Amino acid sequence: MQKTVTLWSFLALFFCAAFFPIxxxxxxxLYEGGSFSFVYYxxxxxxxxxxxxxxxxxxxxxVATVFATLMGVPAGFFLAxxxxxxxxxxxxxxxxxxxxxxxxxxxxxxxxxxxxxxxNQFLSHYFFLSPQSIxxxxxxxxxxxxxxxxxxxxxxxxxxxxxxKNIPSPLEESGLVCGTFFQVMKGVTFPLISPVIxxxxxxxxxxxxxxxGVPSLLQLNVLTTQIFTQFSAFYNEKAATALxxxxxxxxxxxxxxxQFKTRSKSFEILGRSGSQVFMKYHFAWxxxxxxxxxxxxxxxxxxxxxxxxxISVEAFKVYRDAFALAKxxxxxxxxxxxxxxxxLTVVGFFLGYATEKTRWKLKEGISSFVWIFFAVPATVAGxxxxxxWNRPHGAFQFIYGTIGIILIGYIIRFAPLSSRxxxxxxxxxxxxxxxxxxxxxxxxxRIAGNILAPLQKHGIVATWIISFIFCIGELGAxxxxxxxGHETLPIxxxxxxxxxxxxxxxxxxxxxxxxxxxPVGIFFLISKYVFSQKITP
Amino acid sequence: MKSLQVKQLVKIFDKKEIVRGISFDVENGHLLTLLxxxxxxxxxxxxxxxxxxxxxxxxxxxxxxxxxxxxxxxxSQKERNIGMVFQDLALWPHMTVYENIxxxxxxxxxxRDERRKKIEEVLQSINMQKYARAYPQTLSGGQKQLxxxxxxxxxxxxxxxxxxxxxxxxxxxxxxxxxxxKRIQQETNITTLYVTHDQEDAFFLSDRIAVMNEGKVEQIxxxxxxxxxxxxxxxxxxxxxxxxxxxxxxxxxxxxxxWGELSHPTDNHTKGTAKIFxxxxxxxxxxxxxxxxxxxxxxxxxxxxxYHVSSSGVEIVLYDENSYNVGKHVKFSIKEMKLVSF
Numbered sequence: 001m002q003k004t005v006t007l008w009s010f011l012a013l014f015f016c017a018a019f020f021p022i023x024x025x026x027x028x029x030l031y032e033g034g035s036f037s038f039v040y041y042x043x044x045x046x047x048x049x050x051x052x053x054x055x056x057x058x059x060x061x062x063v064a065t066v067f068a069t070l071m072g073v074p075a076g077f078f079l080a081x082x083x084x085x086x087x088x089x090x091x092x093x094x095x096x097x098x099x100x101x102x103x104x105x106x107x108x109x110x111x112x113x114x115x116x117x118x119x120n121q122f123l124s125h126y127f128f129l130s131p132q133s134i135x136x137x138x139x140x141x142x143x144x145x146x147x148x149x150x151x152x153x154x155x156x157x158x159x160x161x162x163x164x165k166n167i168p169s170p171l172e173e174s175g176l177v178c179g180t181f182f183q184v185m186k187g188v189t190f191p192l193i194s195p196v197i198x199x200x201x202x203x204x205x206x207x208x209x210x211x212x213g214v215p216s217l218l219q220l221n222v223l224t225t226q227i228f229t230q231f232s233a234f235y236n237e238k239a240a241t242a243l244x245x246x247x248x249x250x251x252x253x254x255x256x257x258x259q260f261k262t263r264s265k266s267f268e269i270l271g272r273s274g275s276q277v278f279m280k281y282h283f284a285w286x287x288x289x290x291x292x293x294x295x296x297x298x299x300x301x302x303x304x305x306x307x308x309x310x311i312s313v314e315a316f317k318v319y320r321d322a323f324a325l326a327k328x329x330x331x332x333x334x335x336x337x338x339x340x341x342x343x344l345t346v347v348g349f350f351l352g353y354a355t356e357k358t359r360w361k362l363k364e365g366i367s368s369f370v371w372i373f374f375a376v377p378a379t380v381a382g383x384x385x386x387x388x389w390n391r392p393h394g395a396f397q398f399i400y401g402t403i404g405i406i407l408i409g410y411i412i413r414f415a416p417l418s419s420r421x422x423x424x425x426x427x428x429x430x431x432x433x434x435x436x437x438x439x440x441x442x443x444x445x446r447i448a449g450n451i452l453a454p455l456q457k458h459g460i461v462a463t464w465i466i467s468f469i470f471c472i473g474e475l476g477a478x479x480x481x482x483x484x485g486h487e488t489l490p491i492x493x494x495x496x497x498x499x500x501x502x503x504x505x506x507x508x509x510x511x512x513x514x515x516x517x518x519p520v521g522i523f524f525l526i527s528k529y530v531f532s533q534k535i536t537p
Numbered sequence: 538m539k540s541l542q543v544k545q546l547v548k549i550f551d552k553k554e555i556v557r558g559i560s561f562d563v564e565n566g567h568l569l570t571l572l573x574x575x576x577x578x579x580x581x582x583x584x585x586x587x588x589x590x591x592x593x594x595x596x597x598x599x600x601x602x603x604x605x606x607x608x609x610x611x612x613s614q615k616e617r618n619i620g621m622v623f624q625d626l627a628l629w630p631h632m633t634v635y636e637n638i639x640x641x642x643x644x645x646x647x648x649r650d651e652r653r654k655k656i657e658e659v660l661q662s663i664n665m666q667k668y669a670r671a672y673p674q675t676l677s678g679g680q681k682q683l684x685x686x687x688x689x690x691x692x693x694x695x696x697x698x699x700x701x702x703x704x705x706x707x708x709x710x711x712x713x714x715x716x717x718x719k720r721i722q723q724e725t726n727i728t729t730l731y732v733t734h735d736q737e738d739a740f741f742l743s744d745r746i747a748v749m750n751e752g753k754v755e756q757i758x759x760x761x762x763x764x765x766x767x768x769x770x771x772x773x774x775x776x777x778x779x780x781x782x783x784x785x786x787x788x789x790x791x792x793x794x795x796w797g798e799l800s801h802p803t804d805n806h807t808k809g810t811a812k813i814f815x816x817x818x819x820x821x822x823x824x825x826x827x828x829x830x831x832x833x834x835x836x837x838x839x840x841x842x843x844y845h846v847s848s849s850g851v852e853i854v855l856y857d858e859n860s861y862n863v864g865k866h867v868k869f870s871i872k873e874m875k876l877v878s879f
Contacts, residue, residue, distance in 0.1 A: 430627065436623055436628075436688075438588075438589060439619055441617075441618070443615075455630070
């Protein structure tokens with residue numbers, strides 16, 4: 001009873017926080033002048049007025065996905081299948097672009113390929129390219145796709161590497177007995193991991209489609225930025241809502257397709273134990289290729305952007321100025337991020353448990369329902385929150401005018417992720433561990449507090465850290481709903497980009513990156529020092 | 538007094554009946570084993586009795602009090618006072634041996650000094666005092682088994698449930714732990730329901746055995762009854778090695794075997810087919826025997842040989858201490874047989 005009430009309470013909380021705003025927003029967009037109307041949807045779908053914007057969004061997402069796949073699959077392959085100099089170093093470094101906000105990479109690359117950027121000057125001098133065309137590239141759809149792919153390739157890399165490591169070696173060895181390396185790759189290895197790659201591509205596509213930061217930075221007219229413009233510049237919230245509709249439909253369809261694909265193919269190789277032996281190749285040419293590929297990737301995705309930001313800061317004094325400018329934003333980011341991550345961890349713990357460890361018949365449906373919200377674009381979530389909570393006469397001012405509205409935004413956007421992470425940790429825990437507590441007559445709260453939580457401490461810490469990283473980098477929803485005096489660092493950065501010197505922007509970007517990477521570093525130290533003290537399952 | 542009574546228990550998962558109306562009872566202080574192949578519903582039955590699963594139909598009485606009727610739970614999991622040893626032991630890896638055992642006592646609100654006394658006693662009884670502060674991962678397989686048993690009996694449960702606790706350990710250790718389980722069960726006199734697919738465990742430990750198949754109880758009886766007097770073909774074939782030969786019923790108490798017609802009780806059946814059942818050691822190679830056959834296969838089993846004998850169109854298995862060459866023609870006699878299936 002305790003368990004059922006607790007879990008349903010958290011599901012209800014998520015439902016209220018996430019589903020209501022979105023449903024309310026769409027519901028109200030269907031009313032015009034006091035009656036039912038499709039006028040805004042008619043504009044979008046039947047006049048062709050927005051066809052170009054939808055097409056640009058799809059091109060951006062498709063090209064970013066292709067770029068990310070071209071970077072991620074080979075990187076994952078080399079990291080999984082061969083050994084080469086600095087492999088582990090590359091493996092750790094390639095996580096960085098994934099965890100820092102995508103627009104920080106965008107800021108760096110607009111420096112690099114901007115009119116005064118060093119790579120722009122180098123390419124125009126030695127490769128006879130026009131500086132204007134290089135500049136135009138980075139501010140184009142393809143430039144945005146290139147930047148987004150740097151943010152997303154680690155996702156595909158990790159999935160590819162994990163999938164390759166879970167192919168039992170006899171499957172490839174039996175192929176090598178009668179075929180060449182390339183025949184085995186083509187006939188055995190890649191067909192086996194293709195569902196995983198497909199899944200990674202789908203996730204990358206959805207992320208690119210719903211991305212707001214990079215297109216906004218590059219002033220591209222795509223769906224997410226158009227929604228923001230309609231809402232904040234033209235105050236046409238119904239048009240903004242209607243524009244969100246195709247975005248939501250596309251993302252939901254793709255997420256469901258990905259879910260269906262991964263379930264029907266069942267990620268067969270991903271489901272196996274990671275402890276089994278997997279095949280590695282020790283050809284010299286493969287090692288050299290791995291080293292060269294990873295070095296180039298490292299240069300493009302990490303060294304160049306970071307050096308560019310560091311160089312453009314010029315002097316230490318700039319950090320002081322930037323810090324003074326963004327002090328409030330930094331404090332708010334840390335405080336809101338900390339509170340948000342803590343709430344998300346608690347919500348994730350119970351939702352993860354509900355979707356993984358219960359025997360509810362609706363469990364699968366609930367899991368998919370929760371996961372779909374991860375695909376809801378940030379700007380859509382923001383508008384939904386405003387529509388629901390910004391009531392006449394300030395009825396909900398205690399939420400709308402406070403940190404509460406930002407925290408609800410975090411729940412909409414990241415509770416699906418935190419619950420998925422916790423669910424994965426719960427999956428590894430045998431049911432008997434909990435049953436052993438239950439047969440002693442312990443209440444479910446006692447079992448949760450004394451058995452589940454201590455055993456899931458890795459999961460809880462990992463969920464908190466990941467939630468914190470996402471919360472402090474969140475821009476799309478927060479920028480729409482933050483009350484005065486509650487701006488976060490990304491908002492400060494977004495605001496000063498237009499009217500501050502490049503060195504201040506770079507310094508702020510580095511501060512944000514530092515704030516993102518710091519908890520990850522602390523987590524690694526904690527896991528190395530504290531968690532190794534006791535053996536855990 | 539009956540510590541446990543199960544009546545017409547049914548459990549359905551995904552529209553499939555996993556437990557199909559089983560009934561049995563366990564006398565106070567006795568050990569009953571549910572013996573059966575994988576997937577026959579024995580673990581599900583155990584989990585229903587523990588209160589982990591809710592039955593669809595049937596009644597469960599614990600100490601003659603109604604614990605559940607159909608889907609209605611009359612005695613909650615907490616009030617059932619049941620100890621359970623899981624197949625994977627389910628020791629909590631973040632707790633020491635002491636803390637693992639202490640959890641149930643804490644749950645029951647036992648005071649700290651009393652808890653310590655009880656834990657020390659139980660650790661002493663399994664000779665594990667010096668491992669009180671050790672984590673489960675640092676223990677050997679056998680030690681883990683003992684800790685799991687200690688954890689399950691520390692609260693002096695009315696009923697102890699054991700779900701294949703010996704399934705993951707090697708043969709030698711298995712024998713030692715089996716003896717330890719028997720000793721602890723007899724010393725504590727806790728009514729125990731033991732689930733296994735291993736006949737040796739069942740024969741060694743049990744006062745009575747319930748053989749299960751496809752969600753139903755095929756036979757309940759003492760180990761000797763189960764072994765020597767199986768009541769169904771399944772029990773005859775599942776428990777121990779056996780010979781089952783098809784015969785024709787020629788009339789009341791008359792059957793036609795491959796070796797000729799003979800007199801045998803037929804339970805008032807006058808025609809049709811049936812099977813006669815006999816164990817390999819109930820067959821003796823004997824020059825005065827009335828059956829003839831040829832040895833077609835010989836397996837060396839250490840202290841004895843297992844022979845496959847082809848005789849009158851059927852193949853039977855027998856045990857003998859003497860060595861004979863394959864191909865030899867022998868005479869044999871069947872000391873005892875039973876008609877098991879009509």
